[in-house]
Amino acid sequence: MGLLILFGLFFGLMIAGVPVAFALGAAAVAGFLYEGLPLFVAFQRILSGISVFSLLAIPFFIFAGELMMQGGIAARLVRLAAAAVGAMRGGLGVVNVASSMLFGGISGSAVADTSALGSILMPVMKEKGYAPDYNVNVTVTSSIAGIVIPPSHNMILFAVAAGGVSISKLFIAGIVPGILMCLCLAIAAYLVAVRRGYGGEEFPGWAVLASSFVYAIPGLFTAVIIVGGVLSGVMTVTESGAFGAIYAIAVTALVYRELTWENFKKAVLKSVVTTSLVMILVGCASAFAYLLTLYRVPELLAGALTFVSDNPIVILLMLNLILLALGMIMDMAALILICTPIFLPVAVSIGVDPVQFGIIMMMNLGLGLCTPPVGACLFVGCVVGGVKIQDAVRTIWPFYLAILVALLLTTYVPAISMTLPNMLQ
Amino acid sequence: GTAAAVDWRGWNIHPEGYPNTVAMEQFAEEVAEKTEGRINPTVYNGGVLGAQPDAIEQTRNGALDFANFNMGPMGPIVPATNVLSLPFLFDSVEHMHKVMDGEIGQRFSDALSEYGLVALSWFDSGSRSFYNTKKPIKTPQDVEGLKIRVMNNDLYVQMVDALGGNATPMAYGEVFQSLKTGVIDGAENNYPSFESSNHYEAAKYYSITDHLIIPECLCIAKASWDELTPQDQEIVRQAAVRAAETQRQLWAERSKASREKVEAAGVIVNEVEDKAMFQAAMQPLYETFVQENPDLEPLIMAIRETK
Amino acid sequence: MPAPRAWFKGRIMQEEDERAGTPATAERLLDGLSDLCLRVAGVLLVVLIAIFGWLVFGRYVLNSTPTWVEQAALILVLYITFLGAAVGVHRGTHLSIDFIREAMPEGPRAALHLISDVALIAFGAFMAWQGWHLVATNLNRKVPLLGLSESWRAAPLIICGVLMVLFVSAGLYRRLRAPGR
Numbered sequence: 013m014g015l016l017i018l019f020g021l022f023f024g025l026m027i028a029g030v031p032v033a034f035a036l037g038a039a040a041v042a043g044f045l046y047e048g049l050p051l052f053v054a055f056q057r058i059l060s061g062i063s064v065f066s067l068l069a070i071p072f073f074i075f076a077g078e079l080m081m082q083g084g085i086a087a088r089l090v091r092l093a094a095a096a097v098g099a100m101r102g103g104l105g106v107v108n109v110a111s112s113m114l115f116g117g118i119s120g121s122a123v124a125d126t127s128a129l130g131s132i133l134m135p136v137m138k139e140k141g142y143a144p145d146y147n148v149n150v151t152v153t154s155s156i157a158g159i160v161i162p163p164s165h166n167m168i169l170f171a172v173a174a175g176g177v178s179i180s181k182l183f184i185a186g187i188v189p190g191i192l193m194c195l196c197l198a199i200a201a202y203l204v205a206v207r208r209g210y211g212g213e214e215f216p217g218w219a220v221l222a223s224s225f226v227y228a229i230p231g232l233f234t235a236v237i238i239v240g241g242v243l244s245g246v247m248t249v250t251e252s253g254a255f256g257a258i259y260a261i262a263v264t265a266l267v268y269r270e271l272t273w274e275n276f277k278k279a280v281l282k283s284v285v286t287t288s289l290v291m292i293l294v295g296c297a298s299a300f301a302y303l304l305t306l307y308r309v310p311e312l313l314a315g316a317l318t319f320v321s322d323n324p325i326v327i328l329l330m331l332n333l334i335l336l337a338l339g340m341i342m343d344m345a346a347l348i349l350i351c352t353p354i355f356l357p358v359a360v361s362i363g364v365d366p367v368q369f370g371i372i373m374m375m376n377l378g379l380g381l382c383t384p385p386v387g388a389c390l391f392v393g394c395v396v397g398g399v400k401i402q403d404a405v406r407t408i409w410p411f412y413l414a415i416l417v418a419l420l421l422t423t424y425v426p427a428i429s430m431t432l433p434n435m436l437q
Numbered sequence: 438g439t440a441a442a443v444d445w446r447g448w449n450i451h452p453e454g455y456p457n458t459v460a461m462e463q464f465a466e467e468v469a470e471k472t473e474g475r476i477n478p479t480v481y482n483g484g485v486l487g488a489q490p491d492a493i494e495q496t497r498n499g500a501l502d503f504a505n506f507n508m509g510p511m512g513p514i515v516p517a518t519n520v521l522s523l524p525f526l527f528d529s530v531e532h533m534h535k536v537m538d539g540e541i542g543q544r545f546s547d548a549l550s551e552y553g554l555v556a557l558s559w560f561d562s563g564s565r566s567f568y569n570t571k572k573p574i575k576t577p578q579d580v581e582g583l584k585i586r587v588m589n590n591d592l593y594v595q596m597v598d599a600l601g602g603n604a605t606p607m608a609y610g611e612v613f614q615s616l617k618t619g620v621i622d623g624a625e626n627n628y629p630s631f632e633s634s635n636h637y638e639a640a641k642y643y644s645i646t647d648h649l650i651i652p653e654c655l656c657i658a659k660a661s662w663d664e665l666t667p668q669d670q671e672i673v674r675q676a677a678v679r680a681a682e683t684q685r686q687l688w689a690e691r692s693k694a695s696r697e698k699v700e701a702a703g704v705i706v707n708e709v710e711d712k713a714m715f716q717a718a719m720q721p722l723y724e725t726f727v728q729e730n731p732d733l734e735p736l737i738m739a740i741r742e743t744k
Numbered sequence: 745m746p747a748p749r750a751w752f753k754g755r756i757m758q759e760e761d762e763r764a765g766t767p768a769t770a771e772r773l774l775d776g777l778s779d780l781c782l783r784v785a786g787v788l789l790v791v792l793i794a795i796f797g798w799l800v801f802g803r804y805v806l807n808s809t810p811t812w813v814e815q816a817a818l819i820l821v822l823y824i825t826f827l828g829a830a831v832g833v834h835r836g837t838h839l840s841i842d843f844i845r846e847a848m849p850e851g852p853r854a855a856l857h858l859i860s861d862v863a864l865i866a867f868g869a870f871m872a873w874q875g876w877h878l879v880a881t882n883l884n885r886k887v888p889l890l891g892l893s894e895s896w897r898a899a900p901l902i903i904c905g906v907l908m909v910l911f912v913s914a915g916l917y918r919r920l921r922a923p924g925r
């Protein structure tokens with residue numbers, strides 16, 4: 013009965029349009045009242061859920077990402093990618109994917125990736141005769157790289173929700189699957205471009221390639237600071253997030269000279285809004301999770317899944333399908349927070365490393381960001397690209413397919429994600 | 438009995454298989470069995486219901502019914518228990534057992550009961566010693582300049598500062614990576630934690646300073662306790678005492694096994710010849726503490742005088 | 745570059761929409777309140793970044809780690825979150841699923857709006873009430889290494905709860921006065 017109230021109220025309120033965070037919080041409050049538990053515990057859980065040291069990195073990553081958008085780092089990465097791979101057939105599609113891979117290495121968010129790169133690349137692509145739906149498809153799906161390639165604030169959410177999975181291990185583990193996914197997407201972008209008869213750009217010459225690389229270095233160095241700071245051990249993840257932010261201020265203000273006071277202000281305020289959206293979700297999800305724990309939901313689900321099948325391959329497939337279905341209708345951060353404590357024990361029980369499962373979740377839920385009916389990246393991409401959602405979705409399937417291939421490989425070949433972290437530990 | 442059965446929720450921060458977890462589960466089973474189901478306890482292990490400060494509040498207010506609490510994080514809530522966080526208070530684990538099982542332990546129980554917690558028995562959390570990546574610590578001078586991670590408590594910070602180290606409060610989960618990469622030089626903990634956290638892979642020097650020997654309680658929420666019949670209270674109390682016996686025995690075995698494991702892995706363990714030098718360095722810390730908490734001085738004296 | 749003075753003047757970020765139905769002064773007041781919260785949170789975010797810089801500087805350069813930074817940061821992030829969350833309620837920027845509601849005919853849609861508003865007001869009220877409870881019961885507990893009362897940790901709940909009730913009530917009032925919007 014308690015579970016029914018909890019989930020019924022949560023879904024009911026969400027359908028009524030209550031923001032996901034508050035739907036979780038309100039359902040939790042109702043659950044506490046129903047169980048006769050002291051109500052302050054619900055809000056204690058919200059506070060304690062937010063007040064977690066590793067989560068402090070999230071505002072920093074978000075802020076660094078905003079600065080990169082406002083301060084010209086993204087534009088220079090695009091220029092580098094264009095010089096490097098623009099000459100292929102369907103060059104700009106591949107450039108789009110490559111830019112996402114580079115940008116993904118310094119930004120932690122797929123939506124930031126979509127709006128930053130989309131607003132730079134889509135006008136250019138349109139001008140060169142690429143159809144708007146294609147542009148949106150490439151931009152949106154490749155933005156998942158921002159989540160899978162480190163740094164990634166969603167990985168931090170996962171690590172915290174999983175109760176102590178090493179963030180640095182997760183970061184390292186994301187590199188190869190992220191590149192693999194981009195490779196699959198680049199192939200899809202190339203094949204579709206060939207079918208549609210898009211041509212390539214002229215190769216600008218080695219000198220331009222070299223110079224655009226040099227210009228991009230200070231921006232790329234943000235990734236070195238954040239990821240390198242963690243790996244080399246000069247700083248903790250949180251501190252390196254703060255330093256990434258400080259470094260991004262310095263580069264955009266002093267080197268690229270594109271950071272004005274106005275841009276800085278905008279970046280700060282937008283980061284506050286985004287940070288608070290993520291963190292309030294984290295808090296309310298912990299109040300909700302308290303009841304899930306009391307009701308022993310993880311054990312119930314594990315029992316149900318192993319009742320259906322005891323074959324690890326089937327269980328993993330089922331987990332993936334459930335996540336995909338949920339990802340279509342719900343936001344990524346909320347799903348990480350709710351599903352990790354429930355699904356991870358199941359995955360671990362069939363021998364999956366928590367780190368690998370984290371990467372699977374990142375890619376799987378990342379795909380959810382690009383699907384209707386609820387997909388933040390798809391929405392942003394369609395707005396920036398000036399395309400109706402139904403038009404973009406009609407032609408997006410080759411890109412979904414590419415991500416699914418990468419997802420299945422990551423799911424069933426542990427070496428793809430685990431080789432690097434195992435080597436370094 | 439005619440009384441309706443009650444479900445009890447229990448809090449425990451340790452993972453499956455840990456001495457405390459085994460003891461807590463033994464307690465739950467024994468209570469369920471001996472009360473013939475009048476009390477039906479469930480232990481939630483691994484701290485899934487929150488960190489200890491939150492769990493203390495939950496237990497005081499009836500969201501939880503029983504718990505295994507360390508006295509370290511109890512200090513901000515029950516001031517008397519701060520005494521137990523004073524470095525080098527106990528000479529040895531045996532000394533601590535003697536103190537807590539006797540009249541002084543009862544004084545701590547009384548202090549806890551003012552805050553809605555009924556302490557029925559005292560668990561062991563071993564003794565904490567320094568470990569680091571640089572060198573064996575034999576005298577206070579060896580601590581000088583080392584960046585040492587401590588738990589969030591002013592006394593622990595003051596302790597490392599008094600030894601000339603650089604006290605670095607840090608979340609537990611960050612410590613392994615930070616040791617490995619040199620963000621910090623060392624930390625302090627007991628053998629089982631040193632081993633299970635894998636910190637021994639990064640920090641090769643373990644120096645037996647035994648600077649903190651902090652007892653833990655098996656506590657019942659006062660509200661849940663008061664609802665029991667005297668007979669059931671007795672059953673619960675005895676189960677708690679037996680759980681403590683189990684925990685202490687398993688803890689000792691676990692400590693020994695952990696020590697053997699880390700030594701086999703190449704950790705250099707050294708005894709500290711002259712603990713008096715360390716204790717002397719703590720003098721200012723004790724003076725400040727007594728100045729700020731004059732009412733606790735007799736308690737400190739009584740503990741020091743228990744032999 | 746505009747003078748820093750501009751920081752305190754005028755609305756930040758675009759989205760201006762006509763809000764029929766409510767008295768204009770009340771609207772402006774709420775907008776102002778929301779902007780104030782956002783700016784305060786913005787300043788706190790900059791402070792948060794700065795103290796982490798100080799933490800690393802202290803540990804490596806001064807060889808004396810500022811022990812208050814971690815605890816202070818954990819409290820700062822609560823203020824940033826709850827101030828920002830209230831602003832998000834005012835501006836409607838929280839992640840929500842409204843495609844089902846918006847696909848409904850007018851009647852059910854209005855009903856769902858009402859349910860949503862009532863749920864948010866109730867949650868905000870609970871948040872403020874329990875926040876008050878947590879502040880009152882933690883006055884004597886000190887945050888370790890900071891010396892501040894634990895009550896400071898719970899105070900943002902009161903702020904955010906009260907603001908949520910205010911902002912959502914204004915929206916509810918607006919919709920009731922001008923249905924169909």
Ligand code: NA
Nearest residue numbers: 116119158163
């Ligand atoms: Na990234």
Ligand code: NA
Nearest residue numbers: 340380386387
């Ligand atoms: Na979606």
